[in-house]
Amino acid sequence: MNFIVTPLVTFIVFMSIYSLFELFVRRRERMAIIEKLGDKLDPACLEGKLNLNLMSGRRFSFGALKAGCLMIGIGLGFLAGFVICSICVPDYFGTANWHYSDITGIIYGACLFIFGGIGLLVAFLTELKYAHRVK
Numbered sequence: 001m002n003f004i005v006t007p008l009v010t011f012i013v014f015m016s017i018y019s020l021f022e023l024f025v026r027r028r029e030r031m032a033i034i035e036k037l038g039d040k041l042d043p044a045c046l047e048g049k050l051n052l053n054l055m056s057g058r059r060f061s062f063g064a065l066k067a068g069c070l071m072i073g074i075g076l077g078f079l080a081g082f083v084i085c086s087i088c089v090p091d092y093f094g095t096a097n098w099h100y101s102d103i104t105g106i107i108y109g110a111c112l113f114i115f116g117g118i119g120l121l122v123a124f125l126t127e128l129k130y131a132h133r134v135k
Contacts, residue, residue: 004109062130066123073119074112081111 085092085104092100 004112062123062127065126066120069119069123069126070116071119073115073117073122076119077112077115078108080115081108084111 081104084107089100089104089107092104
């Protein structure tokens with residue numbers, strides 16, 4: 001399990017720093033666009049043309065479905081990894097054989113990624129089925 005912690009922490013730190021810089025850059029770009037358009041914008045030319053589409057159409061976000069399916073997949077991966085390790089690794093519950101820890105780490109990691117990917121695939125197929133049903 002230790003092979004996942006270091007890349008995961010590194011990814012989280014760099015992604016948060018990148019997101020923070022991106023947030024400030026987007027804000028600066030938007031302010032520049034507003035300043036450019038502010039001088040040239042005439043309210044009379046926008047009458048009836050400004051449509052925000054707040055209530056028209058249904059756009060659903062499937063973020064909760066994706067996260068839920070991913071968490072279910074990770075949980076099933078942990079469960080499958082535990083079952084595989086308890087059946088296949090001798091003396092898994094004992095502390096006599098420390099050299100089996102690498103094998104169990106690989107089994108747990110593989111099960112997590114396989115079942116997590118299956119969970120995301122299920123979420124994608126559900127979203128695709130819903131998109132075809134709405135059209």
